[in-house]
Amino acid sequence: MSEPPGATVALADAPPADEQSKPLAAQRVLPLRRPGRWIATAVVLILAAQFVHGLTTNPFYQWDRFGYWFLRPNILDGLLITLEVAAYSAVLGLAGGIVLALARLSKSPVLRAVSWTYIWALRSIPLIVVLLFLYNFSALYKTLSVGVPFGPAFLSFDESKLATDMVVAVIGLSLNEAAYAAEVVRGGILSVDQGQHEAAAALGLPKSYQFTKIVFPQALRSITPNYVNQLIGLIKSTSLVFYVSLLDLFGTAQSMGSTYPGDIVPLLLVATVWYLILTSVVSVIQFYVERYYARGATRSLPPTPLQKLRTGLTDLRARIRREAAV
Template sequence: MSSPPVTRLETSSSGPPVDEARLREFAARRVLPLRRPGRWIAAAVVLVLLAQLVHALVTNPVFQWNVFGYWFFRPVILDGLVLTLELTGLAAVFGLVGGIVLALMRLSRNPLLQAVSWAYVWIFRSIPLIVLLLFLANVTALYSTLSLGIPFGPSFLQFSATDLLSFFVVAVLGLSLNEAAYAAEIVRSGVLSVDQGQLEAAAALGLPRWRQYRRIILPQATRAIVPAYANQLIGLLKGTSVVYITSLLELFGVVETQASTNSGQIIPLLLVGTVWYVILTSVLSVVQYYVERYFSRGALRTVPPTPVQRFRRRLRSLGVAR
């Protein structure tokens, strides 16, 4: 009894024949993913470490979670929190405006403006923030009165430096001066990231230089500026913790004062400040994500989905939601 004929497919004039039955057999086989035991071992180790961390936080009596809950929403803590937000908001606005001006001066063709901008950035990036705040807090020793008038001529209005430079003004001024130096470099790097052809095309159209920056350069540079400045803004939020040396009690100043007057509660009070800083930076990170997503519309073909959209898509794939 002869065997049934085997159907063969010719792949090419020079290649070997292909058995159609073997092709169907290979197609029917189940493809198994490559096993990676190292990943599971690493995940198990991380889970054990996280479990130990949670166990230590919950069971260690030194953390005093009841004291933490007592202080977390106390009015004195919330007042310091509000002051921290005020300092961060004002310094961020003034620092960004000053940074834009300094960056445009640095990019100017005027050598004097370039030199002044470079010297400002060099000086204020070299001086530690805590030293700058201490110097401004004691500036009244140098100038007891401040005046407005004609340069090198008579003055029309005079102010007492002590009344004008309050602790709050000194903190905002010091943070803004420091922030402007870093914001200037962020804005300048964003402007330099714009393709040179865009600048040449804008100049060829005969647009004034200020309009080139406002309508063409800055909108494109914003995509590079936003991530870096958002990171700088988070640093500014945490940097407000040093203004307590000027006797201004923001969030960290309040925590430090209460910890010094309530012995035995240092750890829970430090946790209060830590958790509030984590919450604030998390909110800023969420805002940063959506701002970056908004400005990426002109650079990406498809805007990436938000975490909420990805979560809903995952639920739809599992059949939980429509």
């Protein structure tokens, strides 16, 4: 009689005879061997070790000068300007993005057309062009006035006195950020199930209440990861304000590199490490914001890094006890 298919494989994978003689509860479960995974892990670890070794031993990086510049007052002043520009632009950009998104979803054809045109234009023009245009805006309009359209002006301002370097940088980044944030917010609102809108309308709730209490909180689950990507891009985009005479973190590193040409590489490394720190902090905040808005949408909240570490240590101790018992 022929053996059924897979019988040979079953015999080959069967546990040894001494294991079969033990009670079922005492038999040890043999994990599936995955040699490819171990080979790939070894290759990655070797490459990572070589990279770290080259990074730490290459004298070209001048790590002693890196340590000297890392916490210098001028570098920290530039870092503070970067944080201020990024914070103001993020808040104003998100607020403008929400307004533009609502305008694009409006039933008014005028609002939809104006919003679409703004988003199309600002996403098409490079940010550096926007900043340089605003920086030279006083050449086109020396004064700004408030009054009756096409009539007399009640109040006039000197544009050159109002548009400081900080104001130009924040306005330029905010205008650019609002165009991208609008599409992120619009996509998040559209991701909310249509039944939620219908249920809110069936309850007779005001439109503003429907949006702020029902639609937007659910849309934030989709908006948060996408907008954080935009926020990280915004932090890196602040390096362009150097071209409008604002010495942020990158501008300070560039300026000090011109004064100390032998320290260009360590100064660039200082700026790089600070940008890594800033984006890492934003990523940590993103995790907890996503975890907060995941309540009610998932069966269990994703574990925090501390919880993952505690679980990993518990599993490791249990594995060591099992190996010792065997």
